[in-house]
Structures are given as C-alpha cells and as structure tokens.
Amino acid sequence: MTEEQRSDADLLAAHVAGDPEAFGVLFGRHRDRLWAVALRTLGDPEDAADALQDAMISAFRRASSWRGEAAVTTWLHRVVVNACLDRVRHEKIRTADPLPDDLETRLRSPERSPADPAAVAVADERRDLVLAALAELPAEQRAALVLVDMEGYPVAEVALMLDCAVGTVKSRCARGRARLALLLGVLREGGDTPAPGNPPAAPGVPSTDPSRAPPGVQPA
Structure with missing residues (x-):
C-alpha cells in the first residue's frame, strides 16, 4: 500500500510510531483547505502562514493526543483554528489593517x-x-x-x-x-x-x- 492509499488515521499512527514521512503526507493531503481556513480567518497571508506553521508544529508534536473521538481532519482543523484565534487574542496580528488586494486572487x-x-x-x-x-x-x-x-x-x-x-x-x-x-x-x-x-x-x-x-x- 502506498502512502497515498493509507488513511489519515493510519498516517497519524505511523507518525507517532516514528515514520519520518507519514506526517508530511498527511499535511500535504489537507494543506489547501487548512490554508484557506487560516487565510480567511486572519485575512493576512503572512499571519495565516505563521498561524498554519504554528499549528502544524503543534500537531506534529501532539499527534499522540489524538484519541479517535473525531476524524483526523477535524482534529487538524481544530489545531489550525486555535492557532488563528490565539494570534487574535494575543494581538499578534494587525487587526486594523485592510485585507490585501490580492487575497481572493490567492483563493x-x-x-x-x-x-x-x-x-x-x-x-x-x-x-x-x-x-x-x-x-x-x-x-x-x-x-x-x-x-x-x-x-x-x-x-x-x-x-x-x-x-x-x-x-x-x-x-x-x-x-x-x-x-x-x-x-x-x-x-x-x-x-x-x-x-x-x-x-x-x-x-x-x-x-x-x-x-x-x-x-x-x-x-x-
């Protein structure tokens, strides 16, 4: 079975077990939608990229905390949204700035x-x-x-x-x-x-x- 044929749960379990490639395959599978959520939530591409990076580092390190109560993609979205909201709450983003002119072009x-x-x-x-x-x-x-x-x-x-x-x-x-x-x-x-x-x-x-x-x- 190729990496692409493995389920999200199998990839996450393989990552926890020490597979060095599994998390990259999992992230690549859902990257586009996770990026869209971060970008639309924060409005600024740089802030969204930073939040997505923070979220994926957190997910990478905390993968063993996933217990299967929800789908892996649901868990990943939760981590990303939390990272975005954390940036807002801690005033790490320029909330008063207008949205960039090319935002929707990116989407x-x-x-x-x-x-x-x-x-x-x-x-x-x-x-x-x-x-x-x-x-x-x-x-x-x-x-x-x-x-x-x-x-x-x-x-x-x-x-x-x-x-x-x-x-x-x-x-x-x-x-x-x-x-x-x-x-x-x-x-x-x-x-x-x-x-x-x-x-x-x-x-x-x-x-x-x-x-x-x-x-x-x-x-x-």
Missing part, C-alpha cells in the same frame, strides 16, 4: 473568473467588500462562518473543531450573519439592508446560506 481558481472584463471588475469589487466585512467580525464568529458557510462543514463537525457546543456554533453563525447583513447592505440594489441571517452573496463568493454553501475554495 480563486482561474477557471472560476468570468470571461467578461467588466464582470470581472464588478465581481472583484463585491468580493473585496465581502471579505472586508468578514474581517470586521469578532474572531470567534468569523471562524464559525468560515468553517460552516465558506468551507461547507456540518455544524456538528465545526463544534468539534471549535471545541464548543453545537448551539454555540449556531449562535455565532447567526450573530455573524446578522452583522454581515448590515455590513453588506450596500451590495443590494437600491441600498436596502438585507434581512438578518441571509446576507446577499456577491458573485464568486460562497453564500452564507449553509444549505447552498459549496465546498471550500482552495488556494490557487
């Missing part, structure tokens, strides 16, 4: 871009507004929305990732969506404020309606 696959240059300009402008609004949310709400609405994980799994109750995840998402609805009111035609809980989705940006949320966009 968007080329084939997802509209062919019409005018459509590209409109989509990019709206996308920037959505990402900037997301950055205004409290870190815990932002993390919940990134995982549920942008990455498409079930609420129950996100509760495991964030180490909190299902009701807490739902509450954070509801408050975050309501706040986003106010911030994104400018996106609606005529400037009407969208109804709380259902902010408008800009072209190219995942909807905040979990029933329509697509799988996570991976970095290009």
